[in-house]
Amino acid sequence: MKNRFNPALVPAIILTTLLMTGCGSSSDNSPAADTGSSLTAEQQLGKKLFFDVSLSSEGNQSCADCHSPTSGFADPVASQAAPVSEGSVAGKFGNRNAPTSSYAAFIPDFSMTNSVTIDGTTSNYQGGQFLDGRAVDLVEQAKGPFLNPVEMNNPNAEEVVTKVSAASYANDFTAVYGANAFDNTNEAYTNIATAIASFEESHEMNPFTSKFDAWRVGKYILTASENRGLELFMSGAKCANCHTISRPPRFAADSGTIFSDFNYFNIGVPVNPDNPSSGIDVGLAANSNIDPADVATSKGKFRTPTLRNIELTAPYMHNGVYQTLEEVIRHYDISVADYIREPSQSLFFTPEVEENIAEELKTTLRLDNDNSDGITDYEDLVNFMKTLTDGYM
Numbered sequence: 187m188k189n190r191f192n193p194a195l196v197p198a199i200i201l202t203t204l205l206m207t208g209c210g211s212s213s214d215n216s217p218a219a220d221t222g223s224s225l226t227a228e229q230q231l232g233k234k235l236f237f238d239v240s241l242s243s244e245g246n247q248s249c250a251d252c253h254s255p256t257s258g259f260a261d262p263v264a265s266q267a268a269p270v271s272e273g274s275v276a277g278k279f280g281n282r283n284a285p286t287s288s289y290a291a292f293i294p295d296f297s298m299t300n301s302v303t304i305d306g307t308t309s310n311y312q313g314g315q316f317l318d319g320r321a322v323d324l325v326e327q328a329k330g331p332f333l334n335p336v337e338m339n340n341p342n343a344e345e346v347v348t349k350v351s352a353a354s355y356a357n358d359f360t361a362v363y364g365a366n367a368f369d370n371t372n373e374a375y376t377n378i379a380t381a382i383a384s385f386e387e388s389h390e391m392n393p394f395t396s397k398f399d400a401w402r403v404g405k406y407i408l409t410a411s412e413n414r415g416l417e418l419f420m421s422g423a424k425c426a427n428c429h430t431i432s433r434p435p436r437f438a439a440d441s442g443t444i445f446s447d448f449n450y451f452n453i454g455v456p457v458n459p460d461n462p463s464s465g466i467d468v469g470l471a472a473n474s475n476i477d478p479a480d481v482a483t484s485k486g487k488f489r490t491p492t493l494r495n496i497e498l499t500a501p502y503m504h505n506g507v508y509q510t511l512e513e514v515i516r517h518y519d520i521s522v523a524d525y526i527r528e529p530s531q532s533l534f535f536t537p538e539v540e541e542n543i544a545e546e547l548k549t550t551l552r553l554d555n556d557n558s559d560g561i562t563d564y565e566d567l568v569n570f571m572k573t574l575t576d577g578y579m
């Protein structure tokens with residue numbers, strides 16, 4: 187068992203000290219080591235690529251259309267009616283709700299880990315991009331959307347490279363990668379992805395400017411409700427078992443937490459009847475990089491997502507089944523536990539994958555307190571999560 191930060195074992199005062207000082211090791215190549223206000227030439231190029239709609243088959247879609255800065259770098263038009271994003275070609279939809287691309291730079295490369303077990307729940311894999319970790323890192327990830335028929339829909343890498351070589355910023359590309367940067371298609375395509383990854387590592391996509399970040403450095407005082415929400419998050423509601431509040435290894439000394447352990451769990455997310463994709467999403471089990479012996483125990487597992495800017499990125503979960511944070515809390519509080527106790531009684535709730543559900547979700551959290559100020563536990567947790575929205579500082 188690997189060391190895992192267990193908030194239940196840490197008294198509140200120590201916890202606060204821990205948060206204020208951080209407990210991760212700092213590293214020089216950390217994305218957030220870049221704290222300057224301007225982007226490097228490579229990051230600026232990556233930003234132009236990220237926002238360029240001409241890099242899609244119909245000339246109408248860029249990365250930013252599904253990862254918009256105005257919506258916490260998630261899809262601004264995703265909704266209950268359309269929980270998944272439409273591609274460049276009208277009427278083509280993917281099967282997953284677009285996650286935020288911000289703070290993805292902190293996700294470690296996909297790897298098999300020593301088992302991590304907490305409360306009887308085991309995760310054998312960690313990190314990787316996409317919700318099932320199938321792209322090892324940001325560069326591999328960025329090569330995907332351009333060629334995905336339900337996203338930007340280019341026929342091949344050559345087409346993308348040709349478009350970039352004809353773009354207004356083609357000179358920026360050769361300035362960064364050399365005069366012959368367009369000669370070799372594979373190299374040029376990798377450099378396009380590399381430039382995008384470098385923008386994704388910049389402070390623009392990882393600003394750490396939320397109330398929570400301000401509070402950590404003594405520049406914001408949490409309200410009573412936000413404070414109770416934090417305490418519930420850390421212990422009573424067990425959220426931090428997975429949405430870890432300590433710093434992962436990639437942290438620079440001056441950055442905040444990501445609220446993810448980057449491990450894989452099945453939290454029993456129910457089928458979303460409004461998701462146009464048919465069939466069950468098995469998550470990690472379909473990642474071809476896992477050990478075939480682990481397929482059965484990986485079914486239904488997804489990487490714990492960051493909760494930063496969660497207020498802005500509805501709908502929630504890989505299939506977009508929940509519209510509000512209250513619904514999400516209800517899921518953890520009673521929905522899964524009720525289903526486990528009495529499946530036949532849970533008429534409106536069937537997990538998409540019933541195997542491998544995390545142990546800690548199998549008992550009711552009992553978040554039913556009305557506090558003295560009339561604000562409920564649910565509202566406290568939501569109020570705390572809203573302190574993770576960037577733009578306060």
Ligand code: HEC
Nearest residue numbers: 249252271272282283284285287290315316317328331337
């Ligand atoms: C049509 C909408 C759409 C477009 C366009 C799009 N994405 Fe995504 N993006 C998604 C979806 C959906 C996922 C999750 C897919 C999955 O897990 O299989 C995703 C996942 C990601 C992730 C991984 C985040 C994580 O938590 O694992 C990153 C990073 C990302 N996209 C960046 C980009 C970049 C860079 C581009 C442009 C080259 C791009 N996206 C274009 C919808 C889109």
Ligand code: HEC
Nearest residue numbers: 423424425427428451455488489490502503504514518544
């Ligand atoms: C056992 C690990 C675990 C625990 C405990 C846990 N989560 Fe999660 N959380 C996950 C995973 C994994 C997902 C992604 C599931 C999916 O998409 O199918 C997730 C998704 C979410 C999402 C949606 C994120 C998005 O971008 O769609 C929110 C919000 C959330 N969790 C909040 C909480 C809160 C609040 C608690 C405590 C009440 C909590 N989580 C407890 C693992 C956990």
